[in-house]
Amino acid sequence: MTSITALSRKLDNFGTLSDADHVTLDKAAQGGHQIGPKQDIIREGDKPNTVHLILEGFACRYKLLPDGSRQIVAYLIPGDFCDLHVFIMREMDHSIASLSPCTVVDIPRATILGLLEHPTIAQALRWATLVDEAILREWLVSMGRRPAEQRLAHLMCELLVRLRAVGLAQDGYELPVTQAELADTLGLSGVHVNRSLQSLRITGMIQLRGSSLLIPDVDALMEFSGFSPAYLHLLQQPLR
Amino acid sequence: MTSITALSRKLDNFGTLSDADHVTLDKAAQGGHQIGPKQDIIREGDKPNTVHLILEGFACRYKLLPDGSRQIVAYLIPGDFCDLHVFIMREMDHSIASLSPCTVVDIPRATILGLLEHPTIAQALRWATLVDEAILREWLVSMGRRPAEQRLAHLMCELLVRLRAVGLAQDGYELPVTQAELADTLGLSGVHVNRSLQSLRITGMIQLRGSSLLIPDVDALMEFSGFSPAYLHLLQQPLR
DNA sequence: CGTACTATTGATAGATATCAACGCTGGTGG
DNA sequence: CCACCAGCGTTGATATCTATCAATAGTACG
Numbered sequence: 269m270t271s272i273t274a275l276s277r278k279l280d281n282f283g284t285l286s287d288a289d290h291v292t293l294d295k296a297a298q299g300g301h302q303i304g305p306k307q308d309i310i311r312e313g314d315k316p317n318t319v320h321l322i323l324e325g326f327a328c329r330y331k332l333l334p335d336g337s338r339q340i341v342a343y344l345i346p347g348d349f350c351d352l353h354v355f356i357m358r359e360m361d362h363s364i365a366s367l368s369p370c371t372v373v374d375i376p377r378a379t380i381l382g383l384l385e386h387p388t389i390a391q392a393l394r395w396a397t398l399v400d401e402a403i404l405r406e407w408l409v410s411m412g413r414r415p416a417e418q419r420l421a422h423l424m425c426e427l428l429v430r431l432r433a434v435g436l437a438q439d440g441y442e443l444p445v446t447q448a449e450l451a452d453t454l455g456l457s458g459v460h461v462n463r464s465l466q467s468l469r470i471t472g473m474i475q476l477r478g479s480s481l482l483i484p485d486v487d488a489l490m491e492f493s494g495f496s497p498a499y500l501h502l503l504q505q506p507l508r
Numbered sequence: 509m510t511s512i513t514a515l516s517r518k519l520d521n522f523g524t525l526s527d528a529d530h531v532t533l534d535k536a537a538q539g540g541h542q543i544g545p546k547q548d549i550i551r552e553g554d555k556p557n558t559v560h561l562i563l564e565g566f567a568c569r570y571k572l573l574p575d576g577s578r579q580i581v582a583y584l585i586p587g588d589f590c591d592l593h594v595f596i597m598r599e600m601d602h603s604i605a606s607l608s609p610c611t612v613v614d615i616p617r618a619t620i621l622g623l624l625e626h627p628t629i630a631q632a633l634r635w636a637t638l639v640d641e642a643i644l645r646e647w648l649v650s651m652g653r654r655p656a657e658q659r660l661a662h663l664m665c666e667l668l669v670r671l672r673a674v675g676l677a678q679d680g681y682e683l684p685v686t687q688a689e690l691a692d693t694l695g696l697s698g699v700h701v702n703r704s705l706q707s708l709r710i711t712g713m714i715q716l717r718g719s720s721l722l723i724p725d726v727d728a729l730m731e732f733s734g735f736s737p738a739y740l741h742l743l744q745q746p747l748r
Numbered sequence: 749c750g751t752a753c754t755a756t757t758g759a760t761a762g763a764t765a766t767c768a769a770c771g772c773t774g775g776t777g778g
Numbered sequence: 779c780c781a782c783c784a785g786c787g788t789t790g791a792t793a794t795c796t797a798t799c800a801a802t803a804g805t806a807c808g
Binding site for chain 3: 784795799
């Protein structure tokens with residue numbers, strides 16, 4: 269395969285991209301600049317005029333509540349767009365921030381419009397949007413019906429599969445996220461995240477040293493958390 | 509305005525439809541058939557070959573968990589599509605069922621493709637998809653960070669605004685949903701929904717007799733629940 | 749007039765939040 | 779170089795929210 273960038277690799281999972289499409293995508297995703305951790309990339313109310321694409325690092329979508337608490341509603345990993353919808357929506361209804369240090373490209377409007385003229389690329393981008401929506405639905409299932417430990421485990425499984433899909437994980441990965449951020453993601457308190465992580469560690473379902481996550485038995489963790497990769501709509505269920 | 513159907517009215521909130529577009533949409537949304545309450549419309553794993561549109565009644569998207577519990581992840585009201593993404597995705601990753609009796613149209617693939625040839629309609633449909641995504645994000649905020657009473661109140665505010673946008677509500681509406689279904693929606697138990705509803709009634713924030721919901725002071729309920737309509741991306745914030 | 753679903757109520761159990769404190773680490777300024 | 783500070787992880791004690799269990803009552807419907 270000619271895929272170089274995470275974007276190209278990710279969209280390859282839709283299954284219909286030509287070699288020429290890959291080249292086109294890789295060209296559009298060139299460049300980029302570094303930003304530090306915990307920096308806002310876009311803020312609620314903004315109307316950005318370029319499209320932001322994550323090349324390296326973890327970022328998140330989040331919303332702030334009147335009382336100051338925060339809810340993270342998505343994780344963005346390499347290959348994910350921050351605001352592809354900017355051509356349709358008037359303004360951002362949420363903010364986006366880096367979690368780890370990130371490399372981000374600002375892709376001009378015209379470049380995106382150029383991509384959309386390739387029918388297969390346009391379809392693949394729509395597919396990516398629909399997968400984002402499916403992930404939101406699955407997160408809602410987690411929040412509504414899974415207890416804390418399974419919520420954590422399910423998130424780890426999802427990130428494993430998504431990172432594998434862009435070639436960035438095997439049996440583990442770097443999870444550059446503080447426990448407080450996990451709490452804001454899963455609708456829990458920081459203290460409870462800490463205790464749930466310990467429980468997952470003690471039972472041997474995960475190994476977590478610093479931000480290095482290793483999942484010794486992926487099938488076991490998937491079984492435990494009720495994870496089923498169908499909602500990610502990947503071409504092959506990777507290594508399963 | 510020439511809008512007849514809920515679909516046409518809903519998409520009018522995007523702001524760029526011509527009179528001819530409205531006629532085209534109304535034509536596509538003709539017909540329909542009745543189904544009873546609590547009937548599956550599409551099941552997880554299906555690959556439907558028509559697109560389903562709700563004309564009347566309430567429906568929901570839901571997922572079942574291994575332990576038999578259910579999480580409702582979206583409410584569908586008149587004007588909402590069940591599976592517009594069917595041209596892209598291989599199969600449904602969730603199910604859809606009626607809550608109340610419903611009128612549903614099965615729109616042939618070819619008719620939808622015809623609609624997508626009108627650029628303004630195609631844009632409006634993409635807008636509708638993005639609003640669905642924004643609603644999912646806001647539900648995630650509710651599940652993660654709002655206590656039971658505010659979760660209930662927030663849902664009621666959202667449905668009020670969405671129903672107003674298609675001309676189906678003023679200061680209240682029919683909410684043909686059992687307390688058990690509300691529980692599956694909000695990630696709560698049925699008993700707790702019951703008690704939270706009572707609390708909302710006692711404080712006078714809502715009046716609920718049977719399925720008739722009346723909101724005496726809409727601003728107060730919005731304030732209480734932290735509801736802000738921006739995420740629905742409507743043209744005018746209706747009556748506010 | 750039974751049967752099933754829905755709403756309601758009380759009592760109890762369990763999950764998770766909150767509060768407070770402590771240690772560790774890495775950076776930074778004197 | 780060291781002292782200080784901030785952020786992060788950890789722990790214990792307690793409070794609060796929400797689930798579960800069980801029973802009753804109303805309601806619709808055949």
